[in-house]
Amino acid sequence: MTSDHGTPPLTPRPDPVPASVRAWAGWSWRALVILAALAAGLWLVAALKVIVVPVAVALLLTVLLSPVVRALQRYVRLPRSAAAGTALVGLIALVAGLLTLAGRSIVNGIAELWEQARSGFDELLTWLSEGPLQLGTGEIEDYLGQVQDAAASSGQQLVSGALSVGVTVGHVAAGTLIALFCTLFFLIDGRGIWAWLVGLMPRGSRERVHQAGRRGWVTLGAYTRTQILVAAVDAVGIGIGAAFLQLPLVVPLAVLVFFGSFIPFVGAIVTGSIAVLVALVTQGWVSALIMLGIVLLVQQLEGHVLQPFLMGHAVSLHPVAVLLVVTTGSLVAGIVGALFAVPLAALVNTVVLYLHGHDKFPQLGVDDHVPIRAKGHPVLDRAVAAAAEAESEARAARGEGSAHGGAEGTTSGDDSPVTP
Template identity: 35%
Template structure:
């Protein structure tokens, strides 16, 4: 009753507003600078990786080819593993790959190289006829400029400098042969282990991953092997159909050098878009020089071009969707960009491997977040009406 009075509560002071710290990295220009530095770092890293791969081509190229062949023949290995020991299945598949592919490659190289001088001379004669026809047009370029273009083409092909470089390049030729043999042996050895222990090797590489990343890497491995195998098998089938279709047309027209041209079509068909075009141009030039049983070389060349166009249309609209699937079909612009990059990095081999590698990368994007769930940035967005 007479207790001590409690002191009245003190008024609470209002909070002092905290002033935002101004930083040059927080505005739009700062964000742009950060992104620019990140992009530069990624570009430098990619350039370093490409430089390292080009430096170690003796190892990188055989390993890449071994991965390609192992992926292409994975269904055969699965079928054989279920019926016999893994080592025996590996030996059978490896011997089959070496014998079949080696025999086909040897036949093609021998047929083409034995008649390469005739092919080259006929192509030169065809180009000269085209130049004469172009000179008769009212809007034709002057002869000096045409000769300059033709000289550039000859230098690119290497026909005009082969004789002058044989003697000086003998040592380099021996080194190239030694590198080729080394790479071939390494590829066969690596391919043996990929065929025999491919799943075991991939399982070992997955050990550092846990949880969501483990599932993601499993999806990436499966998708990569399936995509690469389907692409290689489909491309080989399409190349065979192209060679048969165009080759039959050349034989029916009795075009000279029809057999090496057919083999050349098969080889170039592994380079999408560009390869078929180059083969068609070469076949048309030969038909222009010698029309076979037709007296009119120009008419024979037009028929050859028509055959090439029809075969390519059948390939693009019917064969590729059936043999390779819609999921592996890349846009033509993507294919052209991949070809340019691959050719600039690794010449002909880069042109051949760039498109399947691009297809594998796109397949990885398609399963990044789930079995049928692409990465967030690659998902289709709803289109506003």
């Protein structure tokens, strides 16, 4: 076929780049942009860790204390601010009591531990000289002299380490104050803060963001309460084993295991190994092996019974995913990353699934709409905003739920993020 002037039509040249290569290139540059954004976000979080970490701790404390605040409002008829202050003071008193009990036990048992450690060291020297190694007295003294020289040469490092510890203690003290301050105001006005944050979103996406946030908040609450229970079981189990073996410092070991167990899988093993070391130093390798068996038994109970049964559908992270997340968090941010990696992953998993059409908590329903606050949503009438907040406070005080029922102990008016 030719045109009116007799010239053949132009045919497009074939694209030298295959379509598959173009598709891969498109995915590649998008992935690079996402990775760059994640790297920038991690850098910003690391730069502001003195603020970010206390706020993250405050969120965990808020989701933990929110049921207590609601109970005080409902049964004791306390105002919201008084209920929040009472719950926070009670938590501080509980933690201070545990630390005081552990400190007294350390003071009372350190002398016994020292004597047992000296006895164990003497037995070790006897085994080195009379056991299979048959080391002479001169060789043992040479080894001990090398250890003393190494300790003396590292004196300067110890001084610099002490200075860094002083700076760390200052950061911890400041972070503790920030966390307590944020927790108090999250408990008092959490719903208003969430309303302001949702108000920053585009108007068409506010409702979906609010509903996703509700479900993420329920997941965070389920994880926090479950992890406390799991940590308590770990501490009691290892503490009973240490008491059965009549080890010194049973209470401090149990408290250490309790706080260490907030890092899933890894924390209880690391802190439990300290109990094994105490058994080895004070009573020998037989007691150490028994203590090791107790620690492994408790870990099997946690990993195969408690974690799947208690967390279940609310968190629904595979154990392999939990282990990888904890490892990644520890590599990126050390102990802080290991502590917050799993709750962050569980929250992100729930939110992303909801935004993609998979609701893990359909029983929450969608009756609880975006919380209204005049300052957070200036386009709304102030009278409507005030009436909505008053109704929300009344429902929280009565403990009423939505027509769809609650989930994980939440009510429809109280399952928004940072909500008392």
